[in-house]
Amino acid sequence: MLAHRQQKLAIVLFIIFGSALAIGLVLFALKEGINVFYTPTEISAGEVGQGQSFRVGGMVKMGSLVKEGLEGAEVNFLATDFCNDVLVSYTGPLPDLFREGQGVVADGSLDNAGTFKATQILAKHDENYMSAEVKASLDAAESASIEVCHQ
Amino acid sequence: MIPELGNFSLVLALSLAFLLSVLPMVGVYRNNQMLMTLSRPLCSGIWVFMVISFACLAWAFLHDDFSVAYVARNSNTLLPWYYKFTAVWGGHEGSLLLWVLMVASWTYAVSLFSRNLPLDILARVLAVMGIISVCFLIFMLLTSNPFDRLMLNTPAEGTDLNPLLQDFGLIVHPPFLYMGYVGFSVAYAFAITALLTGKLDAAWARWTRPWTNIAWAFLSIGIALGSWWAYYELGWGGWWFWDPVENVAFMPWLVGTALIHSLAVTEKRGVFKSWTVLLAIAAFSLSLLGTFIVRSGLLTSVHAFAVDPERGLVLLTILLLVIGASLFLYALRAPVVKGNASYTATSREVFLLINNILLVVATAGILLGTLYPLIHAAINGEDQPVSVGAPYFNTIFLPLMGILVAFLTVGSISRWKKTSLAYLKQQLVKVAVASVALGVLVPLIVTREVNIGIFVAVTLAFWIVMGIARDIQVKTSNKESLLQGLKSLSLSYYGMQIAHFGMAVIILGICLTSHYSVERDVRLAPGESIEIGSYEFIFEGVSPIQGPNYTADAGEITVLKNGKSYLTLTPEKRTYRATGSVQTEADIDVGFFRDLFAALGDPRGDGAWVVRIHMKPFVFWIWLGAFLMAAGGFTAILDKRYRVKEVKAEKEQVTQANTEIDAAPDLAGETG
Numbered sequence: 064m065l066a067h068r069q070q071k072l073a074i075v076l077f078i079i080f081g082s083a084l085a086i087g088l089v090l091f092a093l094k095e096g097i098n099v100f101y102t103p104t105e106i107s108a109g110e111v112g113q114g115q116s117f118r119v120g121g122m123v124k125m126g127s128l129v130k131e132g133l134e135g136a137e138v139n140f141l142a143t144d145f146c147n148d149v150l151v152s153y154t155g156p157l158p159d160l161f162r163e164g165q166g167v168v169a170d171g172s173l174d175n176a177g178t179f180k181a182t183q184i185l186a187k188h189d190e191n192y193m194s195a196e197v198k199a200s201l202d203a204a205e206s207a208s209i210e211v212c213h214q
Numbered sequence: 215m216i217p218e219l220g221n222f223s224l225v226l227a228l229s230l231a232f233l234l235s236v237l238p239m240v241g242v243y244r245n246n247q248m249l250m251t252l253s254r255p256l257c258s259g260i261w262v263f264m265v266i267s268f269a270c271l272a273w274a275f276l277h278d279d280f281s282v283a284y285v286a287r288n289s290n291t292l293l294p295w296y297y298k299f300t301a302v303w304g305g306h307e308g309s310l311l312l313w314v315l316m317v318a319s320w321t322y323a324v325s326l327f328s329r330n331l332p333l334d335i336l337a338r339v340l341a342v343m344g345i346i347s348v349c350f351l352i353f354m355l356l357t358s359n360p361f362d363r364l365m366l367n368t369p370a371e372g373t374d375l376n377p378l379l380q381d382f383g384l385i386v387h388p389p390f391l392y393m394g395y396v397g398f399s400v401a402y403a404f405a406i407t408a409l410l411t412g413k414l415d416a417a418w419a420r421w422t423r424p425w426t427n428i429a430w431a432f433l434s435i436g437i438a439l440g441s442w443w444a445y446y447e448l449g450w451g452g453w454w455f456w457d458p459v460e461n462v463a464f465m466p467w468l469v470g471t472a473l474i475h476s477l478a479v480t481e482k483r484g485v486f487k488s489w490t491v492l493l494a495i496a497a498f499s500l501s502l503l504g505t506f507i508v509r510s511g512l513l514t515s516v517h518a519f520a521v522d523p524e525r526g527l528v529l530l531t532i533l534l535l536v537i538g539a540s541l542f543l544y545a546l547r548a549p550v551v552k553g554n555a556s557y558t559a560t561s562r563e564v565f566l567l568i569n570n571i572l573l574v575v576a577t578a579g580i581l582l583g584t585l586y587p588l589i590h591a592a593i594n595g596e597d598q599p600v601s602v603g604a605p606y607f608n609t610i611f612l613p614l615m616g617i618l619v620a621f622l623t624v625g626s627i628s629r630w631k632k633t634s635l636a637y638l639k640q641q642l643v644k645v646a647v648a649s650v651a652l653g654v655l656v657p658l659i660v661t662r663e664v665n666i667g668i669f670v671a672v673t674l675a676f677w678i679v680m681g682i683a684r685d686i687q688v689k690t691s692n693k694e695s696l697l698q699g700l701k702s703l704s705l706s707y708y709g710m711q712i713a714h715f716g717m718a719v720i721i722l723g724i725c726l727t728s729h730y731s732v733e734r735d736v737r738l739a740p741g742e743s744i745e746i747g748s749y750e751f752i753f754e755g756v757s758p759i760q761g762p763n764y765t766a767d768a769g770e771i772t773v774l775k776n777g778k779s780y781l782t783l784t785p786e787k788r789t790y791r792a793t794g795s796v797q798t799e800a801d802i803d804v805g806f807f808r809d810l811f812a813a814l815g816d817p818r819g820d821g822a823w824v825v826r827i828h829m830k831p832f833v834f835w836i837w838l839g840a841f842l843m844a845a846g847g848f849t850a851i852l853d854k855r856y857r858v859k860e861v862k863a864e865k866e867q868v869t870q871a872n873t874e875i876d877a878a879p880d881l882a883g884e885t886g
Contacts, residue, residue, distance in 0.1 A: 067556060069558065069559050070556065070557060070558065070559065070564075072406035072559075073224075073559040073564060073568065074564075076569065077564075077567065077571055081571045081572070081574075081575050082575075083579065084575070084613075085579060085610075085614075085615075088579065088609060088610045088613060089579055089610060090615070092579075092583075092605070092606040092610045093586075093602075093606060095605045095606060095609055096583070096603050096604070096605040096606020096607070096609065097600050097601070097602055097603070097606065098600065098601050098602075098603055099600050100599050100600065100601070103497060109243040116600060128816050130816075130819065131818055131819040135736060135737050136736055136815070136818075137823045145359060152734065153826065154816020155735035155815065156735055156813070156814075156816055156824040156825075156826050157796055157815065157816045158798065159787075159795075159796040160796065161816075170603070173629075177580070182746070201230060202263055203507045209724040
């Protein structure tokens with residue numbers, strides 16, 4: 064009888080321990096791991112704090128891509144929603160489908176000067192190969208620019 | 215003509231599958247032997263027609279029959295013949311055909327290798343498998359028929375197979391993955407049968423275990439191959455991205471791992487019965503969810519092909535039908551299959567329960583992270599999309615796996631029913647002290663760096679490996695010689711230890727590669743070089759080359775080791791002629807202790823390129839570990855107790871199992 068109760072107690076304890084751990088981890092991880100998407104207009108309006116990591120999306124402004132004369136593998140370009148621009152700086156190889164005039168999504172954060180330091184660049188893949196989040200971000204960027212700038 | 219034959223075979227397979235899902239069940243409830251016996255020939259029939267259908271599609275590809283819409287979309291006359299063949303499963307319709315062919319093959323295999331199953335059980339199992347075939351055949355014929363024709367405007371040339379998929383990895387990755395995914399349908403069918411009959415005994419678990427092990431082993435290989443493919447083909451040098459499609463393959467694997475352990479308890483001790491059934495349902499449901507997510511394009515990624523909401527809806531219906539019906543049946547019948555043996559708080563049962571809880575919690579965490587963007591969009595609307603990145607998944611997954619491994623050694627050295635704390639201490643204190651000491655000292659001496667994460671990982675790896683050594687030592691100590699002792703251990707015991715050893719290898723691979731990889735993205739002009747460790751990489755420049763169906767810029771990077779000429783890496787940037795799509799082809803020098811990885815980025819003027827150069831220590835161990843795990847799964851099913859010819863009465867089996875355990879607790883080694 065005692066063994067039986069012990070066993071039940073152990074199971075209950077493990078379940079409580081497990082769920083507490085899980086909920087704790089999930090809450091902590093959700094805080095850490097979620098990137099909210101902002102448009103250049105929202106960034107210009109000061110909606111994002113310095114150092115906060117987030118995702119920006121828009122179009123690569125025509126003629127804004129600077130590849131040469133920078134430090135090492137750095138590139139600069141303007142991400143635009145046709146209303147406001149954000150200067151994006153990234154060090155590393157650009158994705159195969161990165162083009163001026165095409166959609167782009169970047170993960171990173173703002174530095175002191177208001178430049179977006181990207182840690183990852185996602186370009187518009189051919190339409191069969193675009194991740195849902197990137198597509199949603201690009202759609203949001205396009206629709207936001209239409210709403211804000213063409214009213 | 216041939217494509218019509220393929221289409222006709224599909225329809226015939228559907229008709230036979232329909233008969234298979236109905237007739238044996240009717241036979242069971244009418245107690246009609248003949249109807250039940252029909253299940254076997256029906257399975258052979260379905261399998262034969264699925265093979266014919268698959269062969270017809272392959273023929274259409276090899277003969278460039280672009281009047282078949284699917285071939286026109288996924289092939290091209292310039293494609294080498296082997297890619298034409300693998301293009302059969304390179305798109306949505308064809309991969310679905312492969313999926314159903316796998317279901318048919320598993321069904322056929324069950325009908326062949328289950329001679330010792332009672333006829334009424336076999337009839338039910340095969341009927342459930344038949345229902346699955348019916349669902350997916352209907353889905354394929356209605357929404358995604360690979361044999362649809364383009365009769366009026368037959369194109370002269372096909373669109374081409376996506377360049378990412380023109381690769382050896384694609385030849386092998388999907389078949390293995392699907393073998394695993396679909397393999398869980400067998401465990402599922404057995405679980406539904408157990409609910410229908412209300413009989414869930416040691417014999418049931420013994421029938422189910424080998425099938426689950428094979429499916430799990432195939433899924434392990436499939437996931438490892440996918441990760442390997444991403445590593446060398448996507449050109450980012452990463453091997454795991456927590457991409458939705460990776461997650462949906464990984465979740466059935468985690469639940470399948472839990473299921474394997476839970477089945478061990480159900481077979482040996484007759485407890486966790488309803489839990490085992492629930493896990494079997496969950497493993498297959500998650501496989502279906504994976505198919506749904508990938509095929510509906512709900513959460514798309516590199517794997518998602520042309521997306522079609524209508525297909526998603528039909529798949530969702532199948533998904534809800536399967537999950538809903540099984541859970542309903544479970545709610546009705548689960549109390550019937552309750553177990554009643556007792557065990558104490560430090561028994562192997564409890565340690566395996568902890569294993570199960572941790573694996574299920576990890577799965578739930580990954581499921582939440584994977585679906586969170588959808589949940590968020592449903593609550594907050596579409597205009598502020600969120601994405602869940604790797605930090606979320608790492609934060610959830612790594613601590614849970616750490617705890618899991620801490621319990622792994624304790625669980626595999628403990629005994630069924632009751633293990634005294636004194637016994638555990640006697641066995642494990644030295645192992646624990648030694649693994650902590652080695653786990654801290656070895657990295658400290660080799661790298662002269664203090665890194666807590668590495669200490670923990672290396673300690674855990676030593677903990678597993680020395681736990682295995684200790685366990686084998688204990689189990690062979692009462693034999694005359696070590697060799698004799700080793701011979702006396704069962705194959706399922708070896709299977710367990712090989713798989714656990716694979717886990718240690720994976721842990722080392724993942725942690726060492728994550729911490730000690732040197733990843734440099736540099737702008738290099740011809741003649742310039744960078745140094746990583748004892749290697750020097752000299753960029754010689756880029757020159758154009760011609761492939762069979764692409765043109766490419768081929769880079770040449772000379773690698774020196776300690777100043778001496780070592781090897782040349784030739785990464786390429788390919789442009790495929792048919793679609794104009796650009797593809798980065800990395801070049802990797804694979805080594806047991808380190809990989810050298812080079813990929814071309816983009817040109818930066820004056821012949822200079824951004825070049826991605828990585829030195830990744832121990833990355834090979836990740837795949838080695840995965841293959842060891844799979845090897846463990848395959849070894850375990852060779853155990854002779856799964857090949858007992860006679861079917862004993864249920865009671866006899868349970869008593870026998872119990873006496874076995876009481877008499878020789880040390881030998882109750884488990885695949886776990």
